[in-house]
Amino acid sequence: MAKEKDFPLIFDMSKEGRKGYQLPELDVPDVDLDADFEDEYIRKEAPELPEVSELQIVRHYTALSKRNHGIDSGFYPLGSCTMKYNPKVNEEIVRLPGFSFVHPYQAEETAQGAMELMYDLQTSLENITGMHQFTLQSAAGAQGEWAGLMMIRAYHESNGDTERTEVIVPDSAHGTNPASAAVAGFKAVTVKTNDRGLVDLDDLKRVVSEKTAALMLTNPNTLGLFEEEIIEMAEVVHGAGGRLYYDGANLNAIMGYARPGDMGFDVVHLNLHKTFTGPHGGGGPGSGPVGVTEEMAKFLPKPVLTKKDNQYTFDYNRPDSIGRIKPYYGNFGINVRAYTYIRSMGPDGLKQVSENAVLNANYMMRRLQDEFELPFDQHCKHEFVISGKKQKKLGVRTLDIAKRLLDFGFHPPTIYFPLNVEEAMMVEPTETESKETLDEFIDALISISNEAKEDPEIVQDAPHTTVVSRMDETLAARKPVLKYEKE
Ligand SMILES: *Cc1c(COP(=O)(O)O)cnc(C)c1O
Numbered sequence: 428m429a430k431e432k433d434f435p436l437i438f439d440m441s442k443e444g445r446k447g448y449q450l451p452e453l454d455v456p457d458v459d460l461d462a463d464f465e466d467e468y469i470r471k472e473a474p475e476l477p478e479v480s481e482l483q484i485v486r487h488y489t490a491l492s493k494r495n496h497g498i499d500s501g502f503y504p505l506g507s508c509t510m511k512y513n514p515k516v517n518e519e520i521v522r523l524p525g526f527s528f529v530h531p532y533q534a535e536e537t538a539q540g541a542m543e544l545m546y547d548l549q550t551s552l553e554n555i556t557g558m559h560q561f562t563l564q565s566a567a568g569a570q571g572e573w574a575g576l577m578m579i580r581a582y583h584e585s586n587g588d589t590e591r592t593e594v595i596v597p598d599s600a601h602g603t604n605p606a607s608a609a610v611a612g613f614k615a616v617t618v619k620t621n622d623r624g625l626v627d628l629d630d631l632k633r634v635v636s637e638k639t640a641a642l643m644l645t646n647p648n649t650l651g652l653f654e655e656e657i658i659e660m661a662e663v664v665h666g667a668g669g670r671l672y673y674d675g676a677n678l679n680a681i682m683g684y685a686r687p688g689d690m691g692f693d694v695v696h697l698n699l700h701k702t703f704t705g706p707h708g709g710g711g712p713g714s715g716p717v718g719v720t721e722e723m724a725k726f727l728p729k730p731v732l733t734k735k736d737n738q739y740t741f742d743y744n745r746p747d748s749i750g751r752i753k754p755y756y757g758n759f760g761i762n763v764r765a766y767t768y769i770r771s772m773g774p775d776g777l778k779q780v781s782e783n784a785v786l787n788a789n790y791m792m793r794r795l796q797d798e799f800e801l802p803f804d805q806h807c808k809h810e811f812v813i814s815g816k817k818q819k820k821l822g823v824r825t826l827d828i829a830k831r832l833l834d835f836g837f838h839p840p841t842i843y844f845p846l847n848v849e850e851a852m853m854v855e856p857t858e859t860e861s862k863e864t865l866d867e868f869i870d871a872l873i874s875i876s877n878e879a880k881e882d883p884e885i886v887q888d889a890p891h892t893t894v895v896s897r898m899d900e901t902l903a904a905r906k907p908v909l910k911y912e913k914e
Pocket of ligand 1: 507604645
């Protein structure tokens with residue numbers, strides 16, 4: 428079980444009367460709380476806050492921050508949901524007063540610069556994906572999926588087509604896909620993956636019907652493989668009256684090379700907090716813009732940002748819109764970062780991002796394929812999946828390998844996902860890592876595999892170097908202890 432090594436809580440350090448601040452002399456009239464406010468609003472006892480010096484509190488939080496693994500402290504190859512690049516220039520730009528002090532209730536004529544940035548960002552995303560129009564409103568990939576499916580529902584209803592109750596999702600899909608389909612009121616229907624790791628076209632033809640509202644697809648899929656038969660798949664789904672939804676959370680394999688709009692997709696979401704360099708930041712805020720074809724544009728969430736005679740306005744007069752999905756107009760700070768990134772890279776830079784992402788992933792996959800089983804032996808895109816099946820036969824599970832990687836200073840890859848690969852390890856190196864870092868990680872994985880053969884206990888009991896060792900991960904999720912209770 429988890430054991431804390433010598434790490435006092437801030438409450439344990441507290442000494443009565445100790446202070447970490449100095450206040451100036453009072454130079455305004457003193458307020459008598461008891462006299463001026465009703466009794467029920469006033470605490471009867473002072474809250475039990477820790478009393479510590481300035482140095483103690485600075486050291487406490489600095490020590491806490493060092494216990495996290497972040498992109499600034501080491502390699503982070505967490506496939507699919509990877510924190511990719513967080514360029515520091517983004518932080519400089521987003522802190523410019525014109526961006527950081529803009530207020531969502533400001534009059535439109537005083538916020539034209541911010542609105543221009545959002546409009547230009549939408550235009551860039553339209554060009555990158557080949558879609559007609561984007562909204563920046565949704566705050567995450569999952570919310571983008573939901574909004575996209577609500578637009579698909581509105582589209583079918585506007586055609587009097589009300590019996591379309593099913594959304595087809597491959598068995599390798601990200602978990603948010605079937606979840607979003609359910610939240611949008613559809614039934615998720617699974618389509619199988621073939622032995623090449625791609626959607627089985629025959630199975631797709633079998634599950635598609637007059638009940639199909641949409642196919643949700645990630646391409647390259649979560650195995651890191653490009654769905655080569657996408658044009659045929661689009662024909663099958665469109666032929667049955669369904670729409671195509673593209674999960675574009677990770678676009679760093681195809682930017683500048685292929686566009687979902689050209690593949691036949693009707694609705695697309697992107698994760699600006701992945702491909703377009705927004706930090707994930709403890710679960711949010713993110714940005715999951717949604718793009719649609721011209722035929723679907725009238726269903727976009729309102730307000731819609733429009734440009735006329737060089738004036739930007741928010742258009743609320745959208746009778747077919749699915750409505751508002753988030754207060755204001757999305758997470759502006761993440762959008763500024765994405766805009767900065769796109770402008771600093773330019774079209775050729777984004778193309779090179781894709782090249783490097785794909786090269787790095789293939790390099791790693793090929794160097795690892797002798798030591799670990801490779802379930803689908805073909806070129807990958809930005810990520811790849813290997814299996815810990817051979818090591819499991821020696822009594823070392825993929826979870827043990829992931830934990831042992833922590834001792835080597837690496838964040839583990841995504842494990843046990845996708846679900847259709849036994850003992851899966853899903854690795855995404857990203858485009859920004861050096862060859863030296865990739866080699867160090869590969870060498871660590873090979874060393875761990877050798878340990879599994881020679882000294883499996885060292886892997887089974889890992890990690891040995893972290894503040895806490897194995898935790899009950901279900902308990903932490905089901906019964907989180909988030910506040911200090913005094914004994
Ligand atoms: C991350 C991810 C999502 C979900 O995005 P959130 O912003 O976490 O909601 C969906 N699909 C894929 C393929 C992803 O990698």
